[in-house]
Amino acid sequence: MAENVWILGIHMTKFGKHPDKDTVDLATEAAMGALNDAGVQMKDMGILAAGSLMGAGLGMGQSIQKQIGQTGIPVYNVANACATGATALRTAVMSVKAGESDYGLAVGVEKLAGAGLLAGGARKSDENVFTPSGRYGAVAPVDGRIGTETMPGVFAQIGMEYLHEHEYGGEQFELFARISEKNHAHSTLNPLAAYTKKMSLEEIMGDVMIAYPNTRPMCSANCDGAAAAVVVSDSVLKKLSKEQQSRAVKIAASILTTDPWEEACQVLPNVNTLTRNAAKQAYEQAGVGPEDLDLVELHDCFATAELVHYDNLGLCEPGGATDFFESGATWRDGKTPVNVSGGLESKGHPIAATGIANVWEICHHLRGEAGDRQIEGAKVGLAHVIGLGSACGVHILEKAA
Amino acid sequence: MAKQIPLVDYLVLGDAPHLVAHECASCGARFFDRRNACASCSGTKFKSVDVPTEGELKAYTIVSFAAPGVPVPFVAGVIDCGGTSVRANVINTDPDPEHVKLGMKVRLATNVVGTDDEGTEAIGFGFEPY
Numbered sequence: 001m002a003e004n005v006w007i008l009g010i011h012m013t014k015f016g017k018h019p020d021k022d023t024v025d026l027a028t029e030a031a032m033g034a035l036n037d038a039g040v041q042m043k044d045m046g047i048l049a050a051g052s053l054m055g056a057g058l059g060m061g062q063s064i065q066k067q068i069g070q071t072g073i074p075v076y077n078v079a080n081a082c083a084t085g086a087t088a089l090r091t092a093v094m095s096v097k098a099g100e101s102d103y104g105l106a107v108g109v110e111k112l113a114g115a116g117l118l119a120g121g122a123r124k125s126d127e128n129v130f131t132p133s134g135r136y137g138a139v140a141p142v143d144g145r146i147g148t149e150t151m152p153g154v155f156a157q158i159g160m161e162y163l164h165e166h167e168y169g170g171e172q173f174e175l176f177a178r179i180s181e182k183n184h185a186h187s188t189l190n191p192l193a194a195y196t197k198k199m200s201l202e203e204i205m206g207d208v209m210i211a212y213p214n215t216r217p218m219c220s221a222n223c224d225g226a227a228a229a230v231v232v233s234d235s236v237l238k239k240l241s242k243e244q245q246s247r248a249v250k251i252a253a254s255i256l257t258t259d260p261w262e263e264a265c266q267v268l269p270n271v272n273t274l275t276r277n278a279a280k281q282a283y284e285q286a287g288v289g290p291e292d293l294d295l296v297e298l299h300d301c302f303a304t305a306e307l308v309h310y311d312n313l314g315l316c317e318p319g320g321a322t323d324f325f326e327s328g329a330t331w332r333d334g335k336t337p338v339n340v341s342g343g344l345e346s347k348g349h350p351i352a353a354t355g356i357a358n359v360w361e362i363c364h365h366l367r368g369e370a371g372d373r374q375i376e377g378a379k380v381g382l383a384h385v386i387g388l389g390s391a392c393g394v395h396i397l398e399k400a401a
Numbered sequence: 402m403a404k405q406i407p408l409v410d411y412l413v414l415g416d417a418p419h420l421v422a423h424e425c426a427s428c429g430a431r432f433f434d435r436r437n438a439c440a441s442c443s444g445t446k447f448k449s450v451d452v453p454t455e456g457e458l459k460a461y462t463i464v465s466f467a468a469p470g471v472p473v474p475f476v477a478g479v480i481d482c483g484g485t486s487v488r489a490n491v492i493n494t495d496p497d498p499e500h501v502k503l504g505m506k507v508r509l510a511t512n513v514v515g516t517d518d519e520g521t522e523a524i525g526f527g528f529e530p531y
């Protein structure tokens with residue numbers, strides 16, 4: 001039986017605009033913050049896993065080492081779309097679990113402030129003489145002609161598909177806008193969020209439409225930020241101080257899945273099945289069920305995505321996501337608070353940092369250090385991310401006994 | 402009449418325009434792109450099958466912000482054509498939620514996407530309500 005792995009230290013930077021810092025500045029701030037929080041040093045680390053999606057291929061891990069300690073340890077530079085941070089964390093966890101390292105450091109960083117719409121890319125002018133090319137033998141760009149490749153549009157369809165499969169009597173646009181209203185309300189208590197302004201339903205619905213039913217505040221906010229975590233093995237933790245032991249958070253489950261083939265999955269990405277599979281494996285590994293969760297941070301890259309993940313993570317009855325939301329269960333005073341950080345819609349979504357920042361939020365509550373937004377008595381929490389393509393990371397975290 | 406070429410190779414033009422899919426000979430999984438093998442069963446034999454031209458809209462969005470050069474607004478969606486899901490725009494209707502409804506019946510229609518220097522027209526497709 002492999003050892004349990006614990007989060008010993010974890011840190012996230014303020015999300016938002018950091019015009020005077022580059023990705024290495026942000027990554028080192030997070031990494032040094034996590035080491036400091038853990039009470040250990042770079043020379044103790046046996047592995048470093050790092051992700052920076054926009055800078056993939058540039059060796060973010062080695063760049064971090066060159067600022068804070070070139071100790072010669074193995075570096076894994078990972079990329080898995082929006083699940084990059086969770087993948088870095090899982091890589092460090094695997095190394096410790098395998099007994100190859102006593103301590104591991106995982107870092108995710110991104111600079112996106114001011115970045116426009118993600119994906120799709122500029123359409124090139126049409127060719128002078130039509131010549132079929134690519135896997136669909138296309139003679140001209142297909143984005144906008146055969147569906148959409150924009151993220152807000154893809155995830156809008158994912159939310160609408162849910163309402164088609166599970167009939168909803170209410171107003172569709174308003175339903176999704178109310179999910180966004182919740183997350184923006186939650187963000188007012190999070191000083192590290194990129195946007196902390198409460199927004200009324202009217203303001204959300206009246207804002208710029210990006211891809212119906214997602215208006216601008218219903219989309220994840222492009223911003224800069226980094227997050228990092230130090231993980232440690234059970235046996236090493238036992239030799240550390242009482243304070244370190246009491247603040248350590250148990251990684252009760254660390255799961256990564258990809259999307260299994262099913263009809264339509266190459267037509268519209270299916271973010272459901274891989275999340276369901278990850279959740280099922282995570283609950284089994286942790287020995288807990290959705291009813292045991294005191295809080296959940298899930299991947300609300302768009303308001304339309306949050307709805308489907310209530311169902312995918314088993315937080316509600318199958319097919320019952322709309323009723324579940326309308327019961328108030330996912331507000332911070334509800335049965336299963338979801339995205340009390342403000343979620344990606346207000347906290348922000350610096351892609352590779354997100355998968356560790358979500359874990360940071362859960363740890364903060366389990367340690368009882370979340371200040372004004374503390375979920376009282378939180379003992380178990382779940383962090384979920386989806387990277388389109390697709391990859392899903394789920395971590396279940398438990399307060400130290 | 403101008404010479405025509407389909408926007409993508411899985412659109413067949415002529416008197417009865419329709420889409421064709423690569424169907425895995427072992428498991429029946431269908432794909433529209435060039436295949437190396439089957440994502441469902443890893444089989445390597447495929448046959449070409451016609452996809453029904455009528456279907457039901459099972460998901461959609463109305464895109465108002467797109468990459469530079471893409472005209473907006475437009476309706477993007479997924480159509481269930483007798484069990485085969487197809488990605489397409491919903492065309493020949495107003496792009497608003499009053500005219501586009503989940504579950505509505507739609508059928509394949511073609512449109513001219515552009516003309517090249519030799520006068521060849523590229524023909525695309527979408528699905529229109531009926």
Ligand SMILES: [Zn+2]
Nearest residue numbers: 425428439442
């Ligand atoms: Zn097959």
